[in-house]
Amino acid sequence: MAETEEKLQHENENQNQEQKVKYKGKHNKPKPWDDDPNIDRWTVEKFDPAWNPTGMLEVSTFSTLFPQYREKYLQDSWPRIESALKQYGVACKLNLVEGSMTVSTTRKTRDPYIVVKARDLIKLLSRSVPAPQAIKILEDEVQCDIIKIGNLVRNKARFVKRRQRLLGPNSSTLKAMEILTDCYIIVQGSTVAAMGSFKGLKQVRRVVEECLRNEIHPVYQIKNLMMKRELAKDPSLATESWDRFLPTFRKNNVQQKKPKSKEKKTYTPFPPAQPQSKIDMQLESGEYFMNENKKSEKKWQEKQEKQTEKSAEKKRKRDESFRPPEEPTQNSNNSNKSEEGKKDLTELTQSLKSKTNAFKKQKKTQYQVNAEEYIAVA
Structure with missing residues (x-):
């Protein structure tokens, strides 16, 4: 009898151990209202x-x-x-x-x-x-999120440029983001304050941080949000993934090859010479051993020399405006052309003279005619 009772106790203990499911956290146990279909967990009750x-x-x-x-x-x-x-x-x-x-x-x-x-x-x-x-x-229904953007970019000029990119021309980019996310957004100093629903605030934070880190331009983010809004209207796509419809924007960093220097650098194991300090330069010039009066005199002289140089340069610039423009000089090519032209002219004149002489000789021969040849003999 005792053996049968012990067997029954062991079986009951094994059943109880199977029923008990171990959970990691103390509060992660299933609650009776978890599977209640009448409860809507997304509505915010007043x-x-x-x-x-x-x-x-x-x-x-x-x-x-x-x-x-x-x-x-x-x-x-x-x-x-x-x-x-x-x-x-x-x-x-x-x-x-x-x-x-x-x-x-x-x-x-x-x-x-x-x-x-x-x-x-x-x-x-x-x-x-x-x-x-x-x-x-x-x-x-309204929540807020204050995004700190001052520590995302180190360079101040770059920070101002990217913050302006977030605003857009005449704040058009910011207005488009407000319409698509149903949030009120204001950019002030090193913070961006947004007001709206949790979903919209999450989208605004992602757009702002990616813009300031120079990952994706806000215009591409706006295109993405517009496509998501259109896809949400179709009930057949509610359970499907939208990755095939959304555009992918990849950042292509093309590394430009640096031009190789023609001069070959000779290898030297010794480091470059250390630059002279201010005291070394004063020791070389002898200024280190001068009195304060002499130093002030030297500075005054250097100042006067600089002034005279500047005044002379200004005078030279003023005088340049009164100088007449230089006449264009004939190039060596033009001189060669002129010499060739002169040679052609001499040849033409000589040929014309020879032709005129020949013509004159022909005329003289024509006028020397014997009249007796043409007289009839009786």
């Missing part, structure tokens, strides 16, 4: 104050600094911001002496996440976002 009737137990505060040029605008628009935050039970304070904005919870605060939203609001206001647009962050 907060109901009845969910938290007692309010907050502790006071949470956030503060941020703002630049001096924003002081006048914030001072004018602060009543509007105060009234917007008062609806959610959040207190705000503008300190013009320290140049800071502070938000904090009160006894009337019911939504625990509204303090984080209020913190984002003062961050956006300090980054030159207009107050009517920044107040929209208090809504549940």
Whole structure:
């Protein structure tokens, strides 16, 4: 009997071990509502104050600094911001002496996440976002993302050029990105502030970072987003991959071969001579042993010499404008041509003279005629 009981206990233990599935994390166990088809996990439900009737137990505060040029605008628009935050039970304070904005919870605060939203609001206001647009962050559907772009490029001139590339001519590239991502984007200094849905903010961050790293131009990113928007309208392509429809932009870095120098460099094992220091140069010229008066005199003389050189050069430039232009000189080719022409003329004159002489002789022979030859004899 005892053996049969032990066998039954072993079988039960093995069954229990098979049923228990080990999970790595403590909280990674399956929940009963994971497979519930009635729950939509992507919808953002509006907060109901009845969910938290007692309010907050502790006071949470956030503060941020703002630049001096924003002081006048914030001072004018602060009543509007105060009234917007008062609806959610959040207190705000503008300190013009320290140049800071502070938000904090009160006894009337019911939504625990509204303090984080209020913190984002003062961050956006300090980054030159207009107050009517920044107040929209208090809504549940709107989120914000502040992208720091100052540390992505070292060279300042290159950074300014790529930031302008992000804006485009007359901010056309930025407007196209706003339409395609359904986000509000503002580029200010070394930051890019964006407001919209999580999906749109993710796209904006990718476009901005790739543009500043010089990986893909924003225009190509806009083309990509336009094609994705058109493909999303087709329900048959919802479960398929869109890689075959989207264009691929490859960056081709063609390495140019450097021209080889004709002169062959002779190998020398010795390093080049060390350049002279300032003290060595003063020792050579003897300036090192001079008094301060003599040094000042030498500097004054050098200055005078430079002035005289500059004045002489300026005078030479002024005199050049009064010089007459040089006449064009005949080249050696032209002189050869003229000599050949002269030879041809002499030959022509001689031939003409010989012809005229021959013609004159012919005339003389014609006039010497015997009349007796033509007289009839009786």
